[in-house]
Amino acid sequence: MTEPTTSTASAISQMLNSKTVPVHFSGKKMEYLKLWLINLLLSIITLGIYSAWAKVRNTQYLYGHTQIDGHRFSFLAKPLQILIGRILAVVIFAVYAVISGLNPLLSLLCTLLLLAATPWLINASLRFSMRNTSYRNVRFSFKGSYGGAFVTFLLLPILGAITAWLAMPWVLKKMHQYLYRNIRYGGRPVQLSTSTSYYYKASIIALIIAAVILGAGYLFIEASNLIYQLQNGRWSLPALMPMFLAFYLITFNLVAGLFYALMFNHLTNAMKIDQIASLRARLSIPAYCWLNLSNSLLLIFTIGLAFPITQIRKNALLANATEVTLQPGIEQLINTEQDDGKAFGEEAAGVFDIDLSLT
Template identity: 40%
Template sequence: MDFANSPVQSGPHTPKLVRFSGNSRDFFGIWIVNLLLSIATLGIYSAWATVRTKQYFYNNTSIDGHRFEYLATPIQILTGRVIAALLLVAYMFCIHYFPIVGAALAISLTFLAPWFINQSFKFNMRMTRFRNIRFSFNGSYGGAFKVFVLLPILSVFTLYLLMPWVLKKIDEYLCNNIQFGDKPFATTLSTSTYFSAAVTTLLCSLVAIPLVLGGVFAVGGTLAGSSQVLFILIPAYFACIYLLKAIYQAMIRNHIFNSTSIDQVAELHSDLSPAKFAVVEVTNILAIAATLGFAYPWAKVRKAKILASASALTMLAGADNVFDTLDNAESSLGDEAATLFDIDVSLT
């Protein structure tokens, strides 16, 4: 058979499953060596560690045989981290020793935050490539300021009752500003889904919290001694948080994916079962706690597999005709200017 003459067919209307091909054995080796070198170099290597981890997870996530790629270089990550660390030092120093300067700094950070968030998304999107096409993010300062600062502050005055709507606005802002090459993402989200997800999570908490507390007492726990609190109540608390977070996240993820399409390229699908995802998240967290962190690689791989297998894409006719807007010769000057800020100012 002659491979060479057949472009890979992206047959329309057949959903392609997302696949995660990583395994915990490979990732354990990467993780433990990353951790060791990060500590031994007092954090310098953590930039390389981040890049290797992301490359492992991106490259092992594939759609229809095409792997994602993570393009950032460790130096870019390190620069961003050093800047973030210096800002943190300055901020903590001011808070501790010059409270008034610290307060002024906190206020100016509120105004800087939208810019940082945009910058971070721009960076991370530009560093993601699929089928030789990079993603990009086009959010404006005004748009980010509205959804990340203005609306959350306003929702305080409604006693957070409007918070689900604010979260919807945030997700819409993020999704609608992403582009795959020259093709924009389009997402229309429904407010009622966000409210029902919030209510469902709330109802689950009314069931889960008494259940967990009952379980604690049933195994003979009392909340008297500090050792009891340390070894039973704190893990139970975290298990509850992860349980509720997973239920909410699964519902919202499904909704976002199923409401999103890339113009002429693909439609996204997700059918993540909230119950199954919650079980995975809670058992992951308990396993990590019980092994003092050593189950982390296994848990992370397990989560990636669950998420991938719940996702799919329907390729549309234009999937083979996307062009990378970032590699064009005429934009190289703009690229030069962009590289000056081509860093993700964050410690994470």
């Protein structure tokens, strides 16, 4: 009988000693709403100064209520470093706005400088967020390069546009690969094996659903208009405007929810850290579509004050749909990253409306 090779034996050992556990989110809607509203009030009273502390407290709440195998995530950023970064970002934005308004040539120059700075801002923002996130006392990190971000977020979208958006699913795949493959946990890289065909399939499904809903909405509105004309002898745009807006809201949220759910499942199932962990997601598409639509309605009818409730609802649904297989190698990981205290990149990215989410 042939003896197993060392690599095979190691793989078998990893499999036998691994364990699959759910992601548990314990945040409560009213508890987080109270914290968020207090932080908002203090930020207003202090003319925005407290907003740095508010950001840390809000993020620590969400991270601290997310557990895997009994271990909570931690957000380690310090409010003062965020405040300093935010002040620098606002000052630079004010200078940018003033110079841009002087004459068209200077405005063009400032725009080109902002475009040139965009890859750095993206990397700096992600580097700060990852470095200040830890699990089991081991920090994450982000190792993206300026050239990689420049190609991925500036050049590839141009390719998508000049191909009449036909290349955009592939461009989105490249963006996801750049974002996730540059993440490290304890120095170990995240591996992501995504499929180009899946991105096209998800895009086609989303387009078909959008066409069906909009088509049905158009027919319904035309029928309603015809009935109204027969009864009143005239066509009434004001009566139909709420229907147009309602169908747009429903279509946008259902299609966006569908596409997000498809991408979440695909990305999560394609992600692992070799000998450390792998992930599995079974996010229900109807459940997430309803969450997306109902969260939008909550935000509309509460003028945005329900935002913390929508965060809790989303985090809970995503956590319940996700499980993690932990391997013995996670026990041997040590922290390889230290806090560099630089929050300017993340705050500048926010001020200049350059924001990327990993979820």
